[in-house]
Amino acid sequence: xKTIIEPFRIKSVEPIRMTTRERREAILREAGFNLFRVHxxxxxxxxxxxxxxxxxxxxxxxxxxRGDESYAGSPSFYRFQARLQEVTGFEHxxxxxxxxxxxxxLFELVGGPGKVIPNNAHFDTTRAxxxxxxxxxxxxxVAEALDPARLHPFKGNLDVAGLERLIAEVGRExxxxxxxxxxxxxxxxxxxxxxxxRAVRAVCDRHRLPLFLDAxxxxxxxxxxxxxxxxxxxxxxxxxxxxxxxxxxxxxxxAQKDGLVNIGGLLLLRDPALLYRASNLLILTEGFVTYGGLxxxxxxxxxxxxxxxxHEDYLGYRLRSVEYVGEGLVAAGIPIVQPPGGHAVxxxxxxxxxxxxxxxxxxxAVVCGLYRIGGVRAVEIGxxxxxxxPPPALELVRLAMPRRVYTQSHMDYVVEVCAALASERNSxxxxxxxxxxxxxxxxxxxxxxx
Amino acid sequence: xxxxxxxxPFKIKVVEHLRMTTRAERARAIMDAGxxxxxxRxxxxxxxxxxxxxxxxxxxxxxxxxxxGDEAYAGSANFYHLESAVRExxGYRHxxxxxxxxxxxxxLxxxxxxxxxxxxxxxxxxxxxxxxxxxxxxFVDVIIDEAHDPASEHPFKGNVDLDKLSRLIARVGAARxxxxxxxxxxxxxxxxxxxxxxxxxVSALCRRHGIRIFMDATRAVENCYFIQALExxxxxRTLAEILRELCSxxxxxxxxGKKDCLVNIGGFLAVNDxxxxxxxxxxxxLYEGLHTYGGLxxxxxxxxxxxxxxxxxxxxxxxxxxxxxxxxxxxxGAGVPIVRPVGGHGVFLDALRFLPQLPREQFPAxxxxxxxxxxxxxxxxxxxxxxxxxxxxxxxxRYPRLELVRLTIPRRVYTQAHMDVTAESVIALHEQxxxxxxxxxxxxxxxxxxxxARFEPVEGGAVLRH
Numbered sequence: 001x002k003t004i005i006e007p008f009r010i011k012s013v014e015p016i017r018m019t020t021r022e023r024r025e026a027i028l029r030e031a032g033f034n035l036f037r038v039h040x041x042x043x044x045x046x047x048x049x050x051x052x053x054x055x056x057x058x059x060x061x062x063x064x065x066r067g068d069e070s071y072a073g074s075p076s077f078y079r080f081q082a083r084l085q086e087v088t089g090f091e092h093x094x095x096x097x098x099x100x101x102x103x104x105x106l107f108e109l110v111g112g113p114g115k116v117i118p119n120n121a122h123f124d125t126t127r128a129x130x131x132x133x134x135x136x137x138x139x140x141x142v143a144e145a146l147d148p149a150r151l152h153p154f155k156g157n158l159d160v161a162g163l164e165r166l167i168a169e170v171g172r173e174x175x176x177x178x179x180x181x182x183x184x185x186x187x188x189x190x191x192x193x194x195x196x197x198r199a200v201r202a203v204c205d206r207h208r209l210p211l212f213l214d215a216x217x218x219x220x221x222x223x224x225x226x227x228x229x230x231x232x233x234x235x236x237x238x239x240x241x242x243x244x245x246x247x248x249x250x251x252x253x254x255a256q257k258d259g260l261v262n263i264g265g266l267l268l269l270r271d272p273a274l275l276y277r278a279s280n281l282l283i284l285t286e287g288f289v290t291y292g293g294l295x296x297x298x299x300x301x302x303x304x305x306x307x308x309x310x311h312e313d314y315l316g317y318r319l320r321s322v323e324y325v326g327e328g329l330v331a332a333g334i335p336i337v338q339p340p341g342g343h344a345v346x347x348x349x350x351x352x353x354x355x356x357x358x359x360x361x362x363x364x365a366v367v368c369g370l371y372r373i374g375g376v377r378a379v380e381i382g383x384x385x386x387x388x389x390p391p392p393a394l395e396l397v398r399l400a401m402p403r404r405v406y407t408q409s410h411m412d413y414v415v416e417v418c419a420a421l422a423s424e425r426n427s428x429x430x431x432x433x434x435x436x437x438x439x440x441x442x443x444x445x446x447x448x449x450x
Numbered sequence: 451x452x453x454x455x456x457x458x459p460f461k462i463k464v465v466e467h468l469r470m471t472t473r474a475e476r477a478r479a480i481m482d483a484g485x486x487x488x489x490x491r492x493x494x495x496x497x498x499x500x501x502x503x504x505x506x507x508x509x510x511x512x513x514x515x516x517x518x519g520d521e522a523y524a525g526s527a528n529f530y531h532l533e534s535a536v537r538e539x540x541g542y543r544h545x546x547x548x549x550x551x552x553x554x555x556x557x558l559x560x561x562x563x564x565x566x567x568x569x570x571x572x573x574x575x576x577x578x579x580x581x582x583x584x585x586x587x588x589f590v591d592v593i594i595d596e597a598h599d600p601a602s603e604h605p606f607k608g609n610v611d612l613d614k615l616s617r618l619i620a621r622v623g624a625a626r627x628x629x630x631x632x633x634x635x636x637x638x639x640x641x642x643x644x645x646x647x648x649x650x651x652v653s654a655l656c657r658r659h660g661i662r663i664f665m666d667a668t669r670a671v672e673n674c675y676f677i678q679a680l681e682x683x684x685x686x687r688t689l690a691e692i693l694r695e696l697c698s699x700x701x702x703x704x705x706x707g708k709k710d711c712l713v714n715i716g717g718f719l720a721v722n723d724x725x726x727x728x729x730x731x732x733x734x735x736l737y738e739g740l741h742t743y744g745g746l747x748x749x750x751x752x753x754x755x756x757x758x759x760x761x762x763x764x765x766x767x768x769x770x771x772x773x774x775x776x777x778x779x780x781x782x783g784a785g786v787p788i789v790r791p792v793g794g795h796g797v798f799l800d801a802l803r804f805l806p807q808l809p810r811e812q813f814p815a816x817x818x819x820x821x822x823x824x825x826x827x828x829x830x831x832x833x834x835x836x837x838x839x840x841x842x843x844x845x846x847x848r849y850p851r852l853e854l855v856r857l858t859i860p861r862r863v864y865t866q867a868h869m870d871v872t873a874e875s876v877i878a879l880h881e882q883x884x885x886x887x888x889x890x891x892x893x894x895x896x897x898x899x900x901x902x903a904r905f906e907p908v909e910g911g912a913v914l915r916h
C-alpha cells in the first residue's frame with residue numbers, strides 16, 4: 001500500500017499563516033539571511049528541527065494536567081523514573097531541562113584540557129560543550145558515511161579501527177569516555193547497527209573505557225536495526241532498545257526527539273561516584289534531583305512519551321513518512337544523502353549547487369531558496385554550523401520532520417517546493433557572513449547575498 | 451478599626467486531591483527521609499509549604515496560553531509575547547529566557563564576575579551565592595543590621611546599608627565590584643522588602659562609582675506591594691507604576707518566574723546593556739537553549755507572559771500578601787516567636803527562640819521542620835545553619851544570626867482553612883516544644899547540602915517525643 005496511514009487522528013490543530021513570496025523576500029533580508037532569526041509566524045512549513053516540535057498525544061496532555069508541581073518528591077518524578085528504568089534498564093535517571101544540559105553536566109565532570117572525546121559524529125551542542133570544557137571532540141565516522149550517494153544500511157556506524165588508532169595515538173588515560181550518537185544526526189540521521197555497538201563495546205572493554213550513548217533518537221535507531229540488521233527482524237523494538245542501553249555505561253538524551261515532548265532531557269549513569277558529582281552540579285544549575293529544572297507536568301509527559309515511541313506502528317509510520325519525502329526529492333532529481341535518515345532528509349547542497357564555492361555557503365543558499373520559494377524553513381548543516389577550519393565533510397541542508405505534526409499533503413507541498421528550487425538552482429547566490437558570534441555561530445550569524 | 455477580610459479575587463476551576471496520613475505514617479516517612487523535608491515524597495505531605503517556587507496555581511487564562519504554545523525552535527510567537535510583557539512591566543530592553551532563575555544567575559555570574567571580584571548584596575541567597583563563588587567571586591553582605599534582628603519592626607528590613615556599601619567600595623575599589631546584587635524582597639531575611647527611597651540612593655551611589663546593579667526580581671512585585679502599603683507618598687500609585695520605577699534604578703534583573711510570575715517553570719535574564727545582552731545570548735545557547743526559547747517550551751513562555759500581567763494586579767497582590775499576613779497574625783498572635791514584620795511570601799519561625807533548649811550544633815530549625823511534619827503533615831523548610839553550609843576557606847559550619855523555619859505560601863493554592871490548620875499545628879507544637887529533639891548529620895553533601903543531607907536525632911528515638 002502506497003498511502004501511509006498515521007496510527008492516530010488529530011485532536012487539536014494550530015493554524016498556519018500564509019505569506020507571499022514578496023513578503024518572504026523582505027523577511028529574509030530583515031533576518032540577515034539566517035532562518036534561525038525568522039519569526040515562526042512567518043514560516044509555512046517548519047522543518048528547522050525535529051527537536052521539541054512534535055505533537056503530544058491526548059494521553060500526554062492528560063499527564064500535563066496531572067503534573068504534581070511539588071518542589072521535592074513529586075509523584076510525577078517517581079512515575080517518570082519508573083518508566084525510564086523500565087525502558088533503559090538504567091537505575092539512575094537524572095532529569096534535566098533539555099539534552100544540552102545533560103551534555104554540559106557530563107563534560108564539565110569528565111572533560112577538560114587535554115582530554116579527547118571520540119564519537120561517530122558529534123552534534124553541534126555536544127561539540128560546543130566538549131570544546132567549552134577545553135577538551136577535543138573527535139569524529140570517527142565509517143568511510144561510507146562520507147559518500148552521500150552511497151547506499152549502506154548503517155552509515156551511522158563508528159569506525160572501530162579508527163577508534164583503536166586514536167586510543168593508541170593519544171593514550172587511554174586522555175579519553176574519559178567513548179560516545180556513540182544514535183542515530184547519527186550530523187551524518188544524515190543514519191543508524192548505528194547493534195553489531196557496531198557491540199564491537200565498540202569490545203574495544204572499550206579492552207581499554208577499560210566507559211561507553212556513552214547520545215541517545216536522542218534511540219527508538220528510530222532501534223527500528224532501523226529491526227528493519228535492516230540480519231537476525232533482528234523478529235525482535236520487539238523494546239528488546240533492541242534495551243540491548244542498546246545495556247551496552248552503555250551512560251547516556252545523554254534530549255527527550256525532545258524520541259521522548260515525544262516539547263521540553264526535557266535526561267542523564268543516565270551507572271557509576272555511583274559520577275552520579276554523586278552530577279547530582280550536585282544538577283542542583284546548582286538545573287534544579288533539584290526530583291525535577292531537574294522541569295515542571296512536574298513535563299515529567300509526566302516524558303513518562304508517557306517514552307512509552308508511545310516504542311509502539312511499532314508509530315515507528316513504522318514515522319520512518320516511512322521520512323522515506324516518502326526522500327523518494328519525492330530523488331524523483332525530482334535532487335541529490336540527497338542516501339538512504340534517507342530517521343528524522344530528516346538531507347539535501348547534498350554542494351552537489352545541487354556546484355556553481356557556489358564552499359566558502360560562499362552553498363547550504364545556506366539552498367536554505368534561503370527554500371524559504372523564498374515556498375516558506376519552508378530548513379537548516380544548514382555544513383560550513384556555517386561547524387565552521388570552515390577545517391570544513392566539514394559535507395555541505396548539507398536538513399529537512400527535519402517534526403513528529404506527528406505534518407500530513408502527507410504538507411510533505412507533497414515540500415517536495416514541490418524543492419522541485420521548484422532545483423529548476424531555478426542556477427539563480428541561487430552564495431552568501432558572505434557579516435556578523436559572526438564566537439560560539440555556535442549558526443544560531444545568530446547574519447549574512448549578505450553576493 | 452474592625453478587621454477587613456481579603457477574599458480571593460478568583461474562584462477555583464480545577465482541584466488536586468490531597469492524601470491524609472496518620473501520625474505513625476508521618477513519623478515513619480520523616481525517618482525514611484533522613485529528617486530532611488526535602489526528601490519527603492510529596493504524596494505523604496498534607497499541606498506543602500516547602501516553597502512558593504513553582505508551586506502556584508495557574509489561571510484559566512494561563513492554561514489557555516499553554517494550549518497556544520508555539521513550539522518552533524526559533525522565533526516562537528510566545529517569545530515575543532514574553533519580551534513585550536517584560537518590556538512593558540519591568541522596562542528592561544533585552545530579554546533572555548532561561549529554564550529557571552538559577553539558569554539566569556549562572557549566565558549573569560559567568561558573564562560579569564572575574565576571579566577575585568567582590569559582589570555586594572542585601573543578604574545572600576543559596577543558589578545565587580553558589581554561582582557567584584563558582585565564578586570566582588566573593589559575596590559581601592551590605593544589608594542593614596536590622597535585617598539580622600528577627601524582632602526589629604523596621605518596615606524595610608531588606609534595605610542596603612549605604613555606609614557599609616561605601617566602605618566596601620573604598621576598601622576593594624569599584625573596579626573589583628562587577629555589580630551589586632539587589633534582592634527585592636530579601637528571601638533569607640524573611641521576605642523583607644526594600645524601600646523605593648533606598649533603591650534610589652543605592653542607585654545614585656553605584657552610578658557615581660560606575661557599578662552596575664542587577665536585581666533579583668523574583669519577588670519584586672511583592673516588594674512593590676509593601677512600598678505601596680508602607681512607604682510615605684506611595685499609597686496612590688499602582689503596583690505597575692512602582693515596579694517600573696524600582697526597575698529603573700537597576701541595570702537588569704535575574705528572574706525566577708516561579709514566584710511572582712505565577713508559573714511552574716521558567717525564568718529570565720533581562721538587561722539594558724547591548725554588549726552584555728550579546729554575551730548572555732551567546733552563553734544561553736550553550737547552557738539553556740536558543741535565545742528565543744532559553745530551554746523553555748513555547749507554552750511556558752506564554753504562561754509566564756500572562757502571569758506577569760496577572761501578578762501586577764493590585765487585587766491579586768492584596769489577597770496574596772493578605773493570606774501570608776493572616777497566617778502570621780494567627781501564629782505571632784499566639785506568642786510563637788516569628789520574624790517580624792511578616793514578609794511577602796511566608797511566615798518565618800524563629801527557631802532559636804522557639805527551641806532555646808537546643809544548641810545550634812543540633813540544628814534547631816531542621817528539628818523544628820521535622821517535628822512540624824510529624825505533628826500535622828505540614829512541610830516547611832529549614833533556613834539556617836544547614837542552608838548556610840560551610841565556609842569555603844575554613845571548612846567550619848556557618849552559623850547565620852537567623853535560624854529559621856520557613857512556612858512558604860504557594861500562590862492561589864491553599865485556602866484560609868489550610869492556613870488555620872497550619873497555625874493550629876505550629877501553636878500546639880510551641881506549647882510542647884520541650885518534646886522536640888536535636889539532630890546531627892548522618893550524611894552531608896559538599897555543595898548546597900540542605901537539599902540532600904540526611905540527619906538523625908542526637909539522642910536516638912523520635913524527633914518529636916510523645
